[in-house]
Amino acid sequence: MSKILVTGGLGYIGSHTVVELVKAGYEPVIVDNLSNSNIKILDQLTKIIGFKPVFHQLDLCDVQSVISLAAAEPDITGIIHFAAFKAVGESVAKPLKYYQNNFYSLINLLETYYGRKINFVFSSSCTVYGQPDVLPVTENAPIKPAESPYGNTKQVAEEILREMTASGSACKVISLRYFNPVGAHDSALIGELPIGVPQNLVPFITQTAIGKREKLTVFGDDYNTPDGSCVRDYIHVVDLGKAHVAALKLMETEGYSNIYDVFNLGTGNGNTVLEVIKAFEESTGEKLNYQIGPRRPGDVEKVWGDVTKSTNVLKWTAELGIADMMSSAWNWEKYLSQNPF
Template structure:
C-alpha cells in the first residue's frame, strides 16, 4: 500500500514513517519543512534500509497536492502537517486556523477529487476541553477547547464527521493523543525544534546539555499534587506504532463507515516537576528551572483512558518513563544542534 504522510519529516511524523516502513508500507512524505528537516527522512531511510518518496510542499497548495496525487496511486493518508504549540496559538490564532483548518480542508478536497477514502488524523486530547472529567474517554463530547490550537483540532474532527455523513465510502480515524516524548532508541531521530522549544522534554534536554540557561515552569498553583501541570506522557515510538495499528485496523474493516476516535496514552498523569526530577536522575545533570506565571491555554491535568485502542487496535503504550528519558537524552547528546 502507498501511504501519504503529510508532515512526515516532523517529530511524530518521522517516527511514524519509520514504523510504516518496518511494517512494509510504501511511504510518500509531503512536508514544507517549516519546522522540520529533510535529514530526518534520510536517517529513517538508513535505519530501515528502505526508500521514502519525498515531496516538498504545503498542504494549502491544492495544485501541488493534485500533482502529487496524480503521480502516485495513494491508498490512505496520515495527516500530521499542522502547527502544534498551545501557547503560541493564543498569540497567533489566525495562523493556526489558516494552517490547521484550511490546510486540512484543502487536503480533504483533493482526496475527494482523487477518490482516496481512508484518512488518519493526528488529533489531540485537547479536543476534550476543560469541562469533561478525567480520564478522558472517546464517548465524551467534543469540548470547548482552551486554545486556538485545540479549537483547530475540534474543527477538523467536526469536518471529518460531516464528510463521512456526506460520503458513505469515506472512513477516518481520529487519534487523540496526549504528550509524546522520547526518541528512537538509535539516537538518530528525535524531536528537533527550530528555535526555542515549545514542548517540555526538548527544553529540559537543552538545559541539561548546556544549550539553555534554565527552564521556565508555567505555574505552580494548579490543583495538582505539586502545583504544576500534569500530563499523560507516552513514548513517541509507542505513538508511531499506534498509527500503524490504526491503519491496519482501518484496512481490515468491511462494514465500518464514518469516523472512529481512539485515545493513545498511558493512562497515567505526571507533573512537570516529576519529569524534571526523573530527567535529572537519568542524565545525572542538574536542571535549573524557574517558576513563572501560568501559560494561556493550559489545563491543570488530563490523561487518557486508552482501553478502546487496546481492545480494538491491539495497541497499548509499553515503554517506561525511564526509557522515554533515556532515549531523549541519547538523542540530545548525539545531536546537540538537532539535525543541523
C-alpha cells in the first residue's frame, strides 16, 4: 500500500481527497497546521474511512519541522500539496502573508524531498490564466498577469515546479488547475468549513440560508455575462478528490514519461453567480436573501475550462452536477447547525 503525504489534509479539498485515496487503496499521511482547518475533521474522517489516519500537526514554513517529518515518514511515494492560503480578496489586502506562506511551504517541501522518487500533485488554480482571451480556456492558454497575489503565488509555484523537474529532480509533478470547488461529501460529515466570514460563494449561500448571515452580497451585476454576475466553472469537491487519485495513478503508469504536466479540473461549463443562487433555491427549496453590491477587487469576469485533456489523458471526468453540489453543501450546513465545530 503506497503512502501518500497529504499537506493541508484536514482542509476542505484535502479531507475529501483523503477519503478518495483510501477508497483507491492508498494510505494517507496527513499534515496540517490547523491555521485554516479544524482538528475535529480528523474524527469525521475516521467515521467515514473506518480508521484514524496518521496525522502530523506542523507548519511547513518551518524547514526543520519538514526535515523531521521526512525522517519520520521515510516511505512516502507521493505528495499531494494542498497547504496554502487561498482567499483572493484577503490576498489583495495582505499580499506578503500569501507570498510568505505559499512559497516557503512549497520550497521547504521540495527541498527536503529533493532527490527522492516522488510523485507530486500540486494544488493549482484556474487563476493562473488571469482574464482569458478565449473561452473555454485550455491548458495551452497563455499565462497572463495574475489578477491577485493569490493567483500570482500559483503561477510562480508552477514555474518553480517546472524548473525543479527540469533540473534533474527524481520527482514527477502534475499541477491540477482547479476551477471552483463546491459541495460536500454525501455523508454530510465533511465539507467546506470557513473560519470567520466565508470568502467563497457557496458557504456564504448556505450560511445565509440557515441564518448565520443576514444576507448574501453578489459582487457586481454589470459584467459582460448573461445576467451581469461573474461566471465560474463549479466542480463538486468529491469529483475533485477523485482527480487527485487519477493524477497519482497516471504518474505510476508504466510508459508515462512526462516529468511535468498540467490539467484543468472542471465541468467544462460556466455558471453565473445568480444561476448558482437559483440552483441552490431550486435544489433545496430554501429562499435566499441576497443583494447586489459593487465589484470586488481581484475578481475575474468569467472563466471556465476546456477539460478535453483531463478526459483523454488523466482518464477523469466530473460526474456530479450543480444540483448535487448545492444539495450536498446544504446538507453539510444543516449538519453543522446540529453539530457545531
